[in-house]
Amino acid sequence: MQRSLLLLLAFVPLACKPVAEPALDDAPFSGRQLYMARCIACHQADGGGIPAICPPLADSPRLSGPPEDLIRVLLLGMKGGIARNGVTYRGIMPSWKFDLSDGQIADVINDLHARWNVTAPMVTEEMVRRTRGETAAQKLFPTAKELRLAE
Ligand code: HEC
Numbered sequence: 001m002q003r004s005l006l007l008l009l010a011f012v013p014l015a016c017k018p019v020a021e022p023a024l025d026d027a028p029f030s031g032r033q034l035y036m037a038r039c040i041a042c043h044q045a046d047g048g049g050i051p052a053i054c055p056p057l058a059d060s061p062r063l064s065g066p067p068e069d070l071i072r073v074l075l076l077g078m079k080g081g082i083a084r085n086g087v088t089y090r091g092i093m094p095s096w097k098f099d100l101s102d103g104q105i106a107d108v109i110n111d112l113h114a115r116w117n118v119t120a121p122m123v124t125e126e127m128v129r130r131t132r133g134e135t136a137a138q139k140l141f142p143t144a145k146e147l148r149l150a151e
Pocket of ligand 1: 053079084143
């Protein structure tokens with residue numbers, strides 16, 4: 001009896017660990033980790049982007065604009081060039097529709113808002129699911145104009 005109790009105690013820390021850790025996130029990767037894995041090469045760790053190629057995310061009007069616009073940019077990607085603070089960025093923004101789930105796209109967007117202190121309503125998995133459905137037939141890599149984004 002005493003021995004089995006000891007054995008039980010020995011397993012308690014192991015058994016508790018998975019419960020304690022994912023408290024930050026329900027997804028395997030948090031929005032920040034996804035940013036570090038998928039976005040950092042182009043937009044850089046500080047969100048400053050790459051001159052003339054990838055636009056900065058800090059101060060991007062897209063972050064303070066309608067969340068649906070942001071969701072569409074992430075789902076479809078974008079090309080054609082955009083001007084920010086007098087600089088034109090001409091790289092190609094990848095489409096994430098085949099790589100990131102609705103929940104992951106919501107996580108990344110919520111992380112962008114949090115990092116750059118943009119007051120915006122929480123983006124939900126459901127919002128991404130809806131926009132994914134609405135844009136399912138749209139071609140990938142539209143221009144900002146084709147997406148009808150505010151410049
Ligand atoms: C291969 C490089 C690359 C990667 C990786 C990348 N982006 Fe981009 N992103 C771009 C480029 C280039 C543009 C601008 C496209 C254009 O000018 O049409 C852009 C545009 C954007 C915009 C619109 C900015 C604005 O001011 O209008 C957002 C938001 C954005 N990216 C977020 C992300 C997020 C979030 C990730 C990671 C999930 C990511 N990007 C990954 C290159 C990249």
